[in-house]
Amino acid sequence: MLLAMIKFFEYQFVQNAFIASVLLSILIGLVGSYIVARRLVFLSGGITHASFGGVGIAWYLGLNPIAGAAVFAVLTALGLEVLTQNKKLREDSAIGMLWSFGMAIGIFFVFLTPGYAPNLMSYLFGDILTISSTDVWLLVALSIITLIFYAVFYHAILFYAFDPNYAKTQHLPVVFINIILKIIIALVIVFSIRAVGIILLISLLTIPANVANLFTNKFTKIISFSFLVSMISLIVGIIFSYWFNVPTGATVVLTLIILYLIARLIISIRNSTRLTKA
């Protein structure tokens, strides 16, 4: 058993998976907290699914599918801003359209591509063990950029997120903050595709911040707490993927749901003991 463990950690792809899950958890902590606080869960789901269009086109052209997904994700994020400007189209409707549009493009090009596509499943359901060293370096870069952005603009981000209209009346460059944050969200989504897959990604953006929010209302604490929660779920995901050969995404989501239920249980026990004491 011990030998198997040692051997397990000697594999380059296992090491990559662990480093990636630490970096991804940092990003999920920062971005997921913002998404949940600002109620952007549906929008994030839209960006996630629309990015499949990029996967499909890149697949057809023989390019890197993640690069294709990145282009589609960022274009969707920015496209939503343009479509909903002047309120010509309601935001949830615009999300619904781009969500299915991207998926349709993806399916279209995947079927145009000759031959069998066995790896395609990993984009839909996630396989954290396929993360390459290049992916890890890209994750390092994105993590550094995002951390610096949050550190420098922390209060501007928090105050903008709380009340964008007020920030606008105080002449804060709200368009700048909004666009940069949307691009970061799009890129974090793309890098999470490898780990949990397009279909289940929304849970990684939503559940850690909600678990954290059960215990604290402070934004910085929600960020660090959701980092921990997503870290636990990704590590469980790696272990199950390796030993039982099940898709990482499913394991991560089930772990997250279990963690959320445990958190709810802890809160209700705490509340009931408080009541009996009182």
Place this chain on the structure above:
Amino acid sequence: MNEIKLVSVKNVTAGYDNKVVLTNVSLDIYANNFIGIIGPNGGGKTTFLRLLTGEIKPFSGSISFKNDMSIGYLPQASQIDKKFPISVTEVVLSGLIGKQGLFGRYGKNEKQLALEYLKIAGIENLGKKNIGELSGGQLQRTLLCRALISQPQLLILDEPNTYVDNKFEGELYELLNKLNQKMAIVIVSHDLGTITSYVKTIACINKTLFYHESNQITSEQLASYNCPIQVIAHGPIPHTVLLEHNHKH
């Protein structure tokens, strides 16, 4: 007399989605003004405030502001996301965002300043609370602190007396009287009876704006301004608010 012109609204038409809400609105706001805005629901009161705060731009006409104009804005409490994870002190500090800018840091001095405003509003013990734990009145006080902390030249309040207990309402109007020595105030209210005893002038907004250079207004004048609002006087009123017109029966 402080006759510095802060805002000049000229022949403005405005609305949303190409749907016109306000037509041909003109108003100058001076540094010593205390204007009460009244009018029916859907008449465009909030739209007018959004023009003043720069949240929306007019379809036509112009709005010009004095250089370096600063605005404090108290929105309707219903516009605030009460589930958002943010503390009372942080909300008050967010009022400084115009001065602190994108790179703003909020240290001891800023927090001390926030505490002073919380004291003025009588909620200094709530600083660490999350806004979700507040009552309607406490949230309004918090938002008022946010509007005041930057010491704006123009304070804009959108129905500050909804969700608020009578005690706070009285305190609020006394506070506004004091603040008016330092800043212009524009306040929207349903409660014509109370508002007119504190404001200096009245603007009726119903698709357009009629400016009334006095805080006393008769039902007939309201009718002539096409401003059908219910006139209900509440509680003890310091002085006659609504002039009775002389009936000749």
